[in-house]
Structures are given as C-alpha cells and as structure tokens.
Amino acid sequence: MKVKIIIFILAFLLWLLLSWSVDPVHLFLGVLIAVLVCFVTADIFLESPQVFKKPSRYLWFVYYIILFAWECFKANLDGAWRVIHPDLPINPGIVKVKTQLKSEVGLTFLANSLTLKPGTMTVDIDKENGFLYIHWSDVKAQDVEKATELIVRKFERVLMRIFP
Amino acid sequence: MNEIIGYVFIGIGLAFDFFGCLGLLRFPDLYNRLHSSIKCVTLGTSSILFGLFLYKGISATGIKALLCIVFLVLTAPVSAHVLARSAHKSGVKLWEKSVCDKYSEDENALS
Known part of the structure; x- marks a missing residue:
C-alpha cells in the first residue's frame, strides 16, 4: 500500500x-492515469521500499550525478x-570485467553510465556471476582484474552506497 | 542574457551532434560507430534541449525540455546496449584489427 502511494x-x-x-479536466485525467499507473507497476517498481528512508543515499546520488x-x-x-x-x-576489443553490485537497479545504472563514459560500451551482463562484457574502443588491459580497476571502480564505489 | 547563454548551449549541442554523425561515417565497424553516435548524440541533444530551457525559462516548453533530457539520458544507453548485444548474437564481426573478444570466447566455452 505504501509503495502504491509513493x-x-x-x-x-x-x-x-x-x-x-x-x-x-487535466487534473482529473492526471489522477485517473496516476491511479492506473500505480496499480499496474506497484509490484515491479520497488524491491525494497525501506531504503527510501536513508538520507545519505540522496546526497551520494547528487554526487553521482x-x-x-x-x-x-x-x-x-x-x-x-x-x-x-x-x-x-582506436584499438577496439571486448573485455570482461567483474562487479560487486547485486541489485538490478544498481546493475542497470552501472551499465548505462559505463555506456556514456569515455570509450566504453556495455554489450552484455552476466547477472549470476556479476560479469559485464564491455566493448572498449582503446583497450589498455585485457585481463579481468586490471580492466575492472580501470573501468568500473570509479562508479562502483559510489553506486555501492546508493544501491546496497 | 539567458537567451545568449541558451544560444551558446544550442551551438555546442549542434557541434557535438555533427561530430557524432561524422563518427558514424568514419569508423570501421558497427560497435565503434555505436560508440560515437550514442555518446556524442546524447550529450549534443541534451545540450540543445538545455539551451531551449534557458531560452524559454520556466514555462510549459522549458519544463518539457528538461524532462526530455532525463528520458533521453535514461533510454539512449539501453538502445545502444540492445543494438550491440543483438548484433553480436546474430554474428556481426568485430573490426579485423580488434585486440580481443572475450564475449565470443565465453560463448564458445559455454556451448
């Protein structure tokens, strides 16, 4: 119920x-559509509503933006x-990196921001083992640990605090 | 004053869009082309919309432009991801000078 109200x-x-x-007329239509949306998407929108209460997350999110x-x-x-x-x-290639993020929203954010980061683009995600396959337009390191250090660390450190 | 800054943002956005389209023509294979088009076109179009927001101020048009930036930044990477993944699955080759392809190595190991 609380999720639906949010x-x-x-x-x-x-x-x-x-x-x-x-x-x-616009307001009435808006209420109607918002009720429809909250009934349709309530089950898939949130996995854990209790994390809404931690204020430090919002500050980290502003820093992340x-x-x-x-x-x-x-x-x-x-x-x-x-x-x-x-x-x-250019010196392109597909490398494999490891991530510690587990939640779906966190992985989505990580993959999307890696796509808009210099020279990298996410090709596929292996959710069970936490691997990301990344097309890198200037490959500097081919093994998993080094590539992880160079590509993922910076965003992952912040995202771990926002989506634990 | 706001109008002038808005025009500057629209100019920067047009320049980045131009570079994105130039990359689409110059790069050798699909993946590198996606790189250039997704990055430059996302920031370029966001910059044009932000210039429109500064030009119009807080009004119906300006707020819609800001919301469009949010939707664009959230959805453009997803489309790039889907295009790259489906192209790789359906067998589009990487450029012949590419260094490594861990994805197809792992796929071959699985099957």
Missing part, C-alpha cells in the same frame, strides 16, 4: 510537470578528438 505521488507530479496547467555529468562531458571531448584525428586512433 508511486501515485511520483506519477501525479510527473503529470503536473508535463501538462503544466491546473485546469480541472555530478561525477556522471563530468565523465559524460569528457567522453564527448574524447570521442570528438578520435573522430577528427586523421589516423583514427
């Missing part, structure tokens, strides 16, 4: 931001440099 509030807020009007934006910007400069360089300085 989802209802989030969905209704999103509706208000998207429609950006307080006309009664700043770190991610900076990495994304660096990725773009790096990508642009590789594109305009006359010799195309």
